[in-house]
Amino acid sequence: MKTPFKLPSAARVRRFAADNVVVLIFLSVTAIAVPSSNLSASYIIQDLLTRYGRNAFLVFSLLLPIMAGMGINFGMVLGAMAGEIGLIFAVDQGIAGVQGLLYAVLVGAPIAVLLGWIAGQVLNRARGREMVTGYILGFFMDGVYQFVVLYLMGAIIPITSKAITLSRGYGIRNTLGLDSVRQSLDKLLKLELGPFDLPMATYLVIALLALFIVWFRRTKLGQDMRAIGQDQTVSHSAGIPVERTRILAIVISTLLAMVGQIIFLQNMGNMATYNAHRQTGFFAAAAILVGGASVAKATIPNVLVGVGLLHLMYIVVPPAGARLFGSAQIGEYFRDAMSYAVIALALALHAWRKRANAESARAGLRGAASGAVQPAKTEGGAE
Amino acid sequence: MSGKEVAGAKAPRRIALRRVVALALVAAVYLGAGAWALISGKSHTILVDNKPVGGLEAFRLLEVSIGRQEPLELGRGERDKFAVQGQRHRVKIDLMNGTDPVEATIALPYDAKMVLLSLPKLVAGVEPAWEPFETGQDAPAPVADELPEELFGAAIDLAPPEAGAD
Numbered sequence: 001m002k003t004p005f006k007l008p009s010a011a012r013v014r015r016f017a018a019d020n021v022v023v024l025i026f027l028s029v030t031a032i033a034v035p036s037s038n039l040s041a042s043y044i045i046q047d048l049l050t051r052y053g054r055n056a057f058l059v060f061s062l063l064l065p066i067m068a069g070m071g072i073n074f075g076m077v078l079g080a081m082a083g084e085i086g087l088i089f090a091v092d093q094g095i096a097g098v099q100g101l102l103y104a105v106l107v108g109a110p111i112a113v114l115l116g117w118i119a120g121q122v123l124n125r126a127r128g129r130e131m132v133t134g135y136i137l138g139f140f141m142d143g144v145y146q147f148v149v150l151y152l153m154g155a156i157i158p159i160t161s162k163a164i165t166l167s168r169g170y171g172i173r174n175t176l177g178l179d180s181v182r183q184s185l186d187k188l189l190k191l192e193l194g195p196f197d198l199p200m201a202t203y204l205v206i207a208l209l210a211l212f213i214v215w216f217r218r219t220k221l222g223q224d225m226r227a228i229g230q231d232q233t234v235s236h237s238a239g240i241p242v243e244r245t246r247i248l249a250i251v252i253s254t255l256l257a258m259v260g261q262i263i264f265l266q267n268m269g270n271m272a273t274y275n276a277h278r279q280t281g282f283f284a285a286a287a288i289l290v291g292g293a294s295v296a297k298a299t300i301p302n303v304l305v306g307v308g309l310l311h312l313m314y315i316v317v318p319p320a321g322a323r324l325f326g327s328a329q330i331g332e333y334f335r336d337a338m339s340y341a342v343i344a345l346a347l348a349l350h351a352w353r354k355r356a357n358a359e360s361a362r363a364g365l366r367g368a369a370s371g372a373v374q375p376a377k378t379e380g381g382a383e
Numbered sequence: 384m385s386g387k388e389v390a391g392a393k394a395p396r397r398i399a400l401r402r403v404v405a406l407a408l409v410a411a412v413y414l415g416a417g418a419w420a421l422i423s424g425k426s427h428t429i430l431v432d433n434k435p436v437g438g439l440e441a442f443r444l445l446e447v448s449i450g451r452q453e454p455l456e457l458g459r460g461e462r463d464k465f466a467v468q469g470q471r472h473r474v475k476i477d478l479m480n481g482t483d484p485v486e487a488t489i490a491l492p493y494d495a496k497m498v499l500l501s502l503p504k505l506v507a508g509v510e511p512a513w514e515p516f517e518t519g520q521d522a523p524a525p526v527a528d529e530l531p532e533e534l535f536g537a538a539i540d541l542a543p544p545e546a547g548a549d
Contacts (some may be wrong), residue, residue, distance in 0.1 A: 093428045094423060094425055094496065096424055099419070099423055099468065100424050106417045
């Protein structure tokens with residue numbers, strides 16, 4: 001009987017380290033920062049639990065485009081803008097509580113679908129450059145959003161509440177108080193477990209989304225997305241409508257980002273009208289990459305691990321900076337720099353693996369290195 | 384034409400019909416959820432008022448609650464507020480004199496942001512016991528951070544152009 005080929009243990013360790021370098025760097029930094037922060041375990045855990053409820057939904061919205069081979073959907077800020085427009089209308093109409101959130105979702109949904117469809121069309125024309133195109137598309141739509149919210153709302157789009165309108169009579173104020181919907185989902189089903197408050201309704205919504213993604217992967221559309229993520233040419237030959245499926249992946253992602261932004265903002269309790277969405281894609285991308293995902297492969301555990309690790313760092317690094325350097329601001333700068341570094345490292349690793357795989361494939365074709373060349377880990381969004 | 388061919392011709396029509404039904408269901412759920420959110424989520428402020436009105440005396444001390452909210456204690460001439468959602472509310476007034484609490488249901492108009500509910504009127508059964516309450520206050524004066532500091536990456540200068548400049 002043929003025994004399966006096994007790598008020597010040193011090579012296996014090296015391979016594991018290479019595959020998880022982002023997670024390992026992050027773990028090391030956080031492990032140093034936790035004791036230096038001098039924060040109690042219960043404080044850190046409570047803050048982490050709150051941040052899971054606040055951010056996990058947004059990060060989940062990145063899964064489907066990665067599965068469809070479109071990389072990280074930096075265009076998710078379009079969904080975040082739709083969610084913010086929904087919240088502006090909910091506050092203006094005086095719709096409070098969970099109903100206010102539902103109303104915001106209902107108002108934001110058609111806007112998110114439209115923006116997602118536009119983004120999908122654009123990304124189909126920028127094949128192979130989806131991430132940078134999505135990023136720039138986000139900046140472009142930010143301008144459109146500012147024009148609509150700052151000039152059209154109250155002038156052409158009816159806004160009745162003077163409390164949210166600028167004193168000149170049109171445009172929305174810079175900061176919008178979300179008192180009417182503040183933590184209404186978090187407080188809907190609150191569970192006190194010892195010293196910890198668990199927002200069970202928010203967790204339930206996130207769990208439902210995770211179940212939806214598990215179910216969706218098994219559907220015909222989900223299988224099509226996975227196939228497209230593996231190879232677009234082969235998928236097209238197999239009769240899969242590649243362009244339409246890619247657009248659907250972006251539409252669903254934008255829709256989920258819209259809901260995620262509403263969940264995020266209801267937890268925060270106020271909204272920076274013109275800035276709240278700008279960093280959404282960046283934080284979500286950093287979280288999923290820290291969790292061990294790559295731009296070509298992401299799973300639900302990547303989301304859960306990533307949100308935990310990223311936010312653990314966000315909690316402990318500023319106080320650690322304050323204690324070690326006498327300034328919390330250094331910690332703030334450091335955590336931002338780390339988050340950007342993670343994204344850059346993940347993108348560089350992805351490019352390196354792609355090149356290594358191509359080189360190994362070429363070597364295999366030449367027959368020059370049969371058995372000697374170990375291909376870099378193959379990435380594919382099908383997991 | 385064979386029976387199979389007829390069934391084959393009907394299949395796309397059946398799929399189209401199913402699609403129409405599914406779309407109609409989605410639209411109905413969307414509109415239904417929107418209507419429910421609009422009606423049951425609409426917020427109102429009810430000012431509960433224990434002051435003499437129209438020949439009715441104010442109560443010495445009472446406890447008033449609306450819906451499942453925590454009761455508020457009001458002395459003579461005092462006023463407080465409840466933030467509520469929806470238009471129909473059960474008001475419970477305990478006069479704290481050993482008598483049974485008075486319970487009444489009030490229905491508010493959809494567009495009433497704030498109403499003044501007179502408790503002496505409500506206990507005496509005067510209809511309606513509430514009246515719209517206008518604060519008469521405009522939106523707060525603009526503050527420095529009211530506007531975004533920059534737009535499209537450039538600083539905003541909203542001041543009107545200087546008159547007389549060539």
